[in-house]
Amino acid sequence: MRLLVIDPGFGAAGDMMCGALLAAGADRDMVLRAMKQAAPELSVSQVVRCGMPAWYVRTHAGPAHRTPAEVLEIVRAADAPPAAIDLAVRVFSRIAAAEEQVHGTHHVHFHEVGADDAIADVLGACTALVTLGVDAVHILPLSVGSGTTVCAHGTMPVPAPATAEILRNADLRVATGGFSGELCTPTGAALLAEFSASFGTNEQPGRIVSVGCGAGTRDPSDHPNVLRVMVMETESPLFGPAVDVLETNVDDVSGELLADVVSSLMDAGARDACLVPVVMKKGRPGYIVRVIALPKDSERLARLLARETGSLGVRCMPMVHRFVAxxxxxxxxxxxxxxxxxxxxxxxxxxxxxxxxxxxxxxxxxxxxxxxxxxxxxxxxxxxxxxxxx
CATH class of the missing domain: 3.10.20.300 (mk0293 like domain)
Structure with a gap:
């Protein structure tokens, strides 16, 4: 199995993620092509941060305020693999949900995370992850920093409210304090949260194939402002992480609703979802809604499946091993x-x-x-x- 280990111990931001994944072997041409949709003046260079060599991705993009719908329109039009676009959409959906929770439903604009550089960083990081072809992602504890930071809403405590809200809804281990300043941005938090939700697994022993560091803009003297990743080949090459299979039978749900159910399940973190036509009791035509989920997501997705279809029960076939190429x-x-x-x-x-x-x-x-x-x-x-x- 091919495993990606992400170490955000010195923080995380979108540009750092792009640089680290590129340095670890992501397809440079595809990543830069996806990013240039939003940042045509993009540049990539090799730098040193507190003695550690790293790749620095700079978008040269200016500020912009956009609605979530405007951001998603740009994302969906990007020249990137469909899987990367879907992943980027889920990242921005996390950011939108956090902004709405923090600022209320009247808040209809992204500020920093709606700018061209944030859009480019998310598209680049998602494309890089897809092109690395990893089967699973393990994220080490995340450092968010301490003190205050200045954003579009003024001076805020670290982590910023949107970052804290994203992390509250993520399955990530977080450390506060330590280094002064903002170490984790909302974009970095959302990328880590979605990577964990879509590909998360526990670390397994294996052989390191490649290592990559992505640099932030700052260059403090007391710590390297980098995010490091490692691609590993684990000792279980044939079978990937175990998954749960969720199923329910329906014969009273319209085709339009079923299509939306599948989309909702995928947006909520299902690894896969499909509809299987069947003949049910009394000869009625119906469907089996089948969902592939990581064990940690099974209960949440089963509740979603029941709520969206009106089903009275969802079957769970736990811990099914699967071949993963x-x-x-x-x-x-x-x-x-x-x-x-x-x-x-x-x-x-x-x-x-x-x-x-x-x-x-x-x-x-x-x-x-x-x-x-x-x-x-x-x-x-x-x-x-x-x-x-x-």
């Missing part, structure tokens, strides 16, 4: 009808040997439309190019 996303460039296209390809490995390469369908479809060829032909060309890799 080592997978990575790469960029493949092809020329079709005189035009050049770059498409993401997901490669699956077993014992280090690739056995499946699948082009990202949405990108294939867009490239096929632009080239005037069938989706099937474009998919074949891209995947054949991918198979030429060693």
């Amino acid at each position: 080592d997978r990575r996303i790469s960029s493949e460039t092809v020329v079709v009808n005189g035009n050049t296209f770059t498409v993401g390809v997901k490669t699956a490995f077993m014992e280090g040997i690739p056995y499946s390469r699948k082009a990202e369908f949405d990108q294939v479809r867009d490239a096929a439309d632009a080239a005037g060829v069938s989706v099937r032909d474009m998919k074949r060309v891209v995947e054949e190019e991918a198979w030429k890799r060693e």
